Amino acid sequence: MLKKYQPGVDPDGKKKKSSIVRKGIYLLVLLVAFFAGYFVYDMRQAKQAAADACINATQGMPLEDFLSKFPEKDYKIIRGAEYITVVPKRGMGRNHCTVSHDGQKITGSKTGFND
Numbered sequence: 001m002l003k004k005y006q007p008g009v010d011p012d013g014k015k016k017k018s019s020i021v022r023k024g025i026y027l028l029v030l031l032v033a034f035f036a037g038y039f040v041y042d043m044r045q046a047k048q049a050a051a052d053a054c055i056n057a058t059q060g061m062p063l064e065d066f067l068s069k070f071p072e073k074d075y076k077i078i079r080g081a082e083y084i085t086v087v088p089k090r091g092m093g094r095n096h097c098t099v100s101h102d103g104q105k106i107t108g109s110k111t112g113f114n115d
Helices: 017-056 063-067
Strands: 075-079 083-088 095-101 106-113
Touching: 017 083, 017 095, 017 106
Parallel strands: none
Antiparallel strands: 075 083, 083 095, 095 106
């Protein structure tokens, strides 16, 4: 009796090795694409969070009012004598907002990128 031809299957009923290897390669490419996409998404979210922090820093605003807007679980705040750096925890800390102040009120702000 003749067996029906099936692509990727030997006449004995076993799968061909090339079919399994090909699927493994496709899976590997898919995983790399997924992680690259997530990396780009995470970096974009961090950039947006840092930009939003600088937009919220209006000149003359009390420093404590500004800092109360940033939850500790999402941002790291680095205090200095004349500036405060707000770093989103997303994006590996590469984006930040540096806010200059006189001790009481905000005098300016700018975004930055650490590479």
